[in-house]
Amino acid sequence: MTSPPPTARFARTPLVATRERHERVAKWVFFAMSVSLIVPLVAIVAYLLIRAAPSLSWEFLLDLPRKGMREGGIWPAFVGTLYLVGMSLAVATPIGVLAAIYLHEYARDNWLNRLIHLAVINLAGVPSIVHALFGLGAFVYAARFGYSILSASLTLAIMTLPVIIASTREALASVPKEFREACWNVGASRWQTIRRVVLPNSISGILTGVILQVSRAAGETAPIMFTGAVFFKAVTRGDLFPYGLDDQCMALSMHLYTVSTQVPNVKESIPYATAVVLLGSVLMVNAAAIALRVWLRNRKRW
């Protein structure tokens, strides 16, 4: 008669009570942490929007800065940022993604590969001001591109490249090795395996890595300041192609710095409005990327 009566078997012992309390506390702590992530984001966005409100309009986006930056809009800076980000990613994405595919799918695990891996990781950690100096020496002077959109974009490309390589490797590594072996077992070549199985299942991760670099490239000031971004450049209002590759350009990040610190008596809402446009365009790119990923994920099937 050692077994407890059936009713007592599910009774609430002190041990159970303690465990339930721990469970509740843990859950609330984790929940609080998650919520605390949202608070600063909402606060920043709200604060910016409120301060920027007097200036925000289509007119602000499309117009040129006037009266020595004290009034008017930000069109040249906005287009300049589009140029810089677009061109740097157009250079860095193919090189970065293809290099990562080579490193992860083809290269054998030897000292050279490990050295490259190490170099990539360390490059990703180099401060942007150092990239700026490198870009100045390599592109502006050595390659004689001068202070230009070309130099600035290439500098940004060098800066984003290692991160794209690293994130693409991660995305490729997330495809189970068994899939590759199954393909090799039936006589598919490496490229067929990559093309038919690995890439379709890692493309969303690869894209995420690339898109994250949009915000990084758009936000950096130092590299472009050294290599091609200028204080002011007059263009036609609303013109989508005002710059040539060898022109200097304005950029949002640089413009924000200028109007915040270099120009006295700027209308108070202009820096905030500039920040809103910068933030807004980055968020819009991110949203587009998420939409693309959702679409790709729906096609992905595992």
Place this chain on the structure above:
Amino acid sequence: MSERSKTIEVEDLRLSYAGREVLHGISFDVFRHEILAVIGPAQSGKSSLLRCLNRTIDFVADAAVSGSVRIEGEDVRKVRDVFALRRRIGMVSPLPVGLPLSIYDNVAFAPRSAGMKNRAELDALVERCLRLAALWDEVKDRLTSLGTALSGGQQQRLTIARALSHQPEVLCLDEFSIAIDPVTTMRIEDVLKELRNDITIVLVTNLVQQARRLADRTMFLWKGEIVELDRTEVMFSDRPAERRTFEYVRGIFG
């Protein structure tokens, strides 16, 4: 069973991973159109042996192979076109891996990789392979749905269909039945017996009774060495040449 032509000839095959030798110079032949079972406890080198046959061992970074493996007289270690070599050998791995493609594409993957484009030919081939793997009736109405969404046992049969899809001369099965229910296992075993008329089968199995049911000859591999290789009746009789064989097949060993 006197002089028969040999499909696979393995001679003094040694394999080591990062200096640790796992196959200690084994030699054996596989005759054409026979089923050779390879039995032995875990870690005895059975799966590694299969990887040497189709050279997927190349993908293991620190593996070193010596000795020779010949398939139809051709040394696999000197083959230029390994992809063509792998197409000659069907490989079924122990854990079913459906590729993240549709059921149809899973089976059509290998022939497409090899360049087959004709839709009607592909259709016929896919149906034939799925029928052979005893899967056709279950999936014929949903060939476009995901291969990875099938149950474990169905995925395993899908891998068998895939292994047959490139019309191999040799079929290697590594523990094909661990994810399949007994009834399906029996159906596939019947299929294998029929396939023997056309291709040569190497069957790695932990189930000694499966070896007994299917194999013409059985090889007992233990710690990277062949303990005994003989006709299955002999291996399972009261007096195989080696006492260890006798004990292992009766489950007394080690």
